Amino acid sequence: MTSKHLIEYENANSRVRAVYDDIKQTRQVADVNNFWKCLAAHPDNLERTWQSLKHIMAPGALDALTKELIYVAVSVTNNCTYCIASHTASARKAGMTDEMFGELQAVIGMANETNRLATGYRVPVDDAFLQ
Template identity: 70%
Template sequence: MWDNVKQVMAPGALDPLTKELVYIAVSITNNCPYCIASHTASTPAKGMTDEQFAELRAVIGLANDTNRVAIGYGVLIDDRFQTR
């Protein structure tokens, strides 16, 4: 498992900070305190500011809220957004 973590989180098409932001977003959504703490702790060294972290939390909250509304109301996917 740890080899996979190292491989996926290594620099690639996504820079390390972007990968950490995605990881934090998923960890907050899944309510994993360990992952939230450990990945948040590593972000300042990768360039994340306090302002970016606050904005990240706002985006995560918004996405979770709008996802619940769309799921709750059974909103259908617009044809233009359908996965091809």
């Protein structure tokens, strides 16, 4: 499905509008972003994804900024341009500075490099790490 299938609020059915309204209220935004508009073509997927994301990203043992930084890191690793942009914006809103962003990118790069090395060399896991 391509971006030409975005479902705008005024064209959405009541089920999709209810999810859009929840997103707007939860995130305190005037409109939902294109990710949700695209998923709206499949309301089951829209509802399930929104409920899961809302639950996972809600306050918990990790603060909002930490969760957004993790989301950016995974998005960079998965090469998802959309999620990188979306969650970088959310991380900035939650307090991420330019210096933090630079360090985050360094950590992502290093983790990917050492992960590939450990995988390629098939390094056995140390007993001390298995506790």
